[in-house]
Amino acid sequence: MKITTITPTKIFRTKDGGYSRSVDRIEAQLKSLRSQKTNAEICPIISDLSSDSEIIEQFKNICKKYDAKYINTKTNLVWNKPLALNIGIRSSDLDSDLMISLDADIILRDSVIQRCLKNKNANNVIVCQTYMYSENMYNFKDFSKKNFEKCRDKGKFLNLSGNGGLQCFDREWLFKVRGYDERYNLWGGIDNEIIKRAKFDKREVVWLNGIDKEILLIHLHHSKKTSSIPGLSSAFVYEYKSKYNVPRYKSKWVSAIVNPKSWGNAKRVIGPRRVGGDFIIK
Numbered sequence: 134m135k136i137t138t139i140t141p142t143k144i145f146r147t148k149d150g151g152y153s154r155s156v157d158r159i160e161a162q163l164k165s166l167r168s169q170k171t172n173a174e175i176c177p178i179i180s181d182l183s184s185d186s187e188i189i190e191q192f193k194n195i196c197k198k199y200d201a202k203y204i205n206t207k208t209n210l211v212w213n214k215p216l217a218l219n220i221g222i223r224s225s226d227l228d229s230d231l232m233i234s235l236d237a238d239i240i241l242r243d244s245v246i247q248r249c250l251k252n253k254n255a256n257n258v259i260v261c262q263t264y265m266y267s268e269n270m271y272n273f274k275d276f277s278k279k280n281f282e283k284c285r286d287k288g289k290f291l292n293l294s295g296n297g298g299l300q301c302f303d304r305e306w307l308f309k310v311r312g313y314d315e316r317y318n319l320w321g322g323i324d325n326e327i328i329k330r331a332k333f334d335k336r337e338v339v340w341l342n343g344i345d346k347e348i349l350l351i352h353l354h355h356s357k358k359t360s361s362i363p364g365l366s367s368a369f370v371y372e373y374k375s376k377y378n379v380p381r382y383k384s385k386w387v388s389a390i391v392n393p394k395s396w397g398n399a400k401r402v403i404g405p406r407r408v409g410g411d412f413i414i415k
Contacts, residue, residue, distance in 0.1 A: 139222060139235070296328055
């Protein structure tokens with residue numbers, strides 16, 4: 134059994150020259166994947182939209198250390214998580230049985246992959262409730278149940294609408310529906326959207342850890358301040374999401390298929406791009 138995991142990411146420079154996210158959280162995730170107690174072959178893919186050469190080089194070194202495939206896509210799109218995921222999906226090995234998308238800030242307990250295998254069938258999708266870790270410092274040396282339970286008083290579970298920490302699909306189904314909807318630029322909505330399409334296509338949604346029970350996924354803490362892109366106003370983000378993302382999510386489904394046949398192509402995506410010092414929709 135071969136399982137491909139896909140982690141979309143983009144790190145940029147903040148106004149003070151620092152990083153919007155720490156690079157080492159990708160290393161923490163890959164370490165947790167390599168600590169999984171399973172006989173399945175795990176093939177991690179890091180799909181990165183970063184443009185900073187220093188950041189790219191660090192990602193390359195981390196991926197080499199953990200035998201992960203690194204893909205960097207040059208684009209002036211502000212952020213398009215579906216695109217990054219779809220690039221990874223289309224780059225996966227043909228003999229991959231399952232595809233697991235992971236948020237970049239997620240680390241996994243050592244039993245997660247095996248639980249996915251145990252619960253997955255041809256007619257369902259797997260999701261898992263995420264535990265939001267509230268501590269600024271983290272140094273997980275192991276990914277056991279005992280170690281994860283020590284975090285129970287240092288955060289809280291996301292509600293069920295926050296289902297994007299881990300999503301597990303058949304590779305065949307993702308290709309059938311052409312992956313994640315690339316019309317969702319910036320942040321929010323895409324994880325719920327693909328689950329809604331899966332339900333429309335008569336797939337059962339299975340929660341891996343029940344509700345508010347075991348801690349299987351930990352979302353590493355980060356400051357919200359580091360999420361702001363220099364020059365990108367909150368008003369621009371709000372107006373774009375209200376005009377394009379929200380109406381699409383509320384629309385009535387007539388098909389589970391999205392995107393043109395050329396899905397996974399950055400040049401074909403329409404959305405906010407940085408051109409010079411300005412943000413335009415192109």
